Amino acid sequence: MSNAGQSADTALLMIDIQNDFCPGGALAVSDGDAIVPIVNRLQARFSTRILTQDWHPVDHSSFAANHQGAAPFQMRTMAYGQQVLWPTHCVQASQGAAFHSDLITDSADLIIRKGFRPQIDSYSAFFENDRQTPTGLAGYLRERKIGALALVGLATDYCVYYSAIDARALGFEVTLIEDACRAIDLDGSLATAMDDMREKGVSLSDSHALL
Ligand code: VGL
Numbered sequence: 001m002s003n004a005g006q007s008a009d010t011a012l013l014m015i016d017i018q019n020d021f022c023p024g025g026a027l028a029v030s031d032g033d034a035i036v037p038i039v040n041r042l043q044a045r046f047s048t049r050i051l052t053q054d055w056h057p058v059d060h061s062s063f064a065a066n067h068q069g070a071a072p073f074q075m076r077t078m079a080y081g082q083q084v085l086w087p088t089h090c091v092q093a094s095q096g097a098a099f100h101s102d103l104i105t106d107s108a109d110l111i112i113r114k115g116f117r118p119q120i121d122s123y124s125a126f127f128e129n130d131r132q133t134p135t136g137l138a139g140y141l142r143e144r145k146i147g148a149l150a151l152v153g154l155a156t157d158y159c160v161y162y163s164a165i166d167a168r169a170l171g172f173e174v175t176l177i178e179d180a181c182r183a184i185d186l187d188g189s190l191a192t193a194m195d196d197m198r199e200k201g202v203s204l205s206d207s208h209a210l211l
């Protein structure tokens, strides 16, 4: 756990550190930009760095604006299950979808985009929200013999959380670096996510243990 940063087969997985999840963005996570300097320092500790990028078409079904009479943060039943309706965010090629301008992105080995199919949202870096359509990340990690992940990014209780539990279910070791994440926290979603991650064997750590 505490050597997550030293092991050659551990990747740093940086989730959705994009303008729309930072203050001033369309789905701003409180204090979201505060993680950027921490994540940048952490990057030097890992030989493999992977970024994810939420990347929606403008007609995406997770946007409240695409459902008549719906407001952001309401729930909707989709073909694949319950879905939060979000403010329009991370539209492909928009400034909101760009990575935070201070985030180091040049040294990433891989950028994995998700949420690009109009009819289905994708919180996790591994599976879309039907919990079965793969993004390809598991195969990439396995081929590269990467067995462990350190997770940072936005938001702790959505995309970071689903990435963490899917990684555990797929057999990866997972360490969440708590101070390098920030949450949306809708109706207690942060506490629920933290409890579930602990139960599923996600190790909790802090950047000070790695830097
Ligand atoms: C996210 C809600 C919608 C996230 C992405 O990155 O946590 N949350 N799209």
Ligand code: ZN
Pocket: 054, 055, 056, 062, 086, 089, 090, 115
């Ligand atoms: Zn999204």
